Amino acid sequence: MVDIVMGTFQGTGAAINVCLGFIPDKVELWNMEDAGNREPKIEWVKEMAVIAQMDEGIKIHGISDTDFDRTVMPANGISAYAGGDEIIYDGVTSIRWEDAAGDSMEEVYVDGHYKRTDVGDAAYRCYGDRVDPNKTHGVKVKTAPGFTLGADSDLNADDEQICFIAYRCN
Secondary structure (H helix, E strand, O other): OEEEEEEEEEOOOOOEEEEOOOOOOEEEEEEOOOOOOOOOEEEEEHHHHHOHHHOOOEEEEOOOOOOOEEEEOOOOOEEEEOOOOEEEEEOOOOOEEEOOOOOEOOEEEEOOEEEEOOOOOOOOOOOOOOOOOOOOOOOEEEOOOEEEEOOOOOOOOOOOEEEEEEEEEO
């Protein structure tokens, strides 16, 4: 049996944890709105962790034979995310989900898509999580496992749409 999750989210330029409810065996990810018009894609399998120079995937970009490039990613690509980060709902001051330091959790999960909000957060949900829609001040949840997309400037550019497919073989 294979679990497959597909989705989209907005790039932030900073590392993003994409919570799936499981750590994937393979991830394919594309920047769909690449301002550089090089159509970057990354492929990652968790076994890459044993090879230091490509432990965060292989990036492919370029749209012509003369522009094509493959880059091994030792950092800022894709890595496993174990989840378990505690987030707390501030329903009084900021009306958003925050980490233990009081910093905003930038990703919002809505109908299968992560979307970055401009001001505060309306919700924080992941595949596998059950968050009460009528959340109260001080409620805490732990994030689900998944993968992290690092801060690579081609793949994770601020405000560009990113699409992914994540697989797990059972």
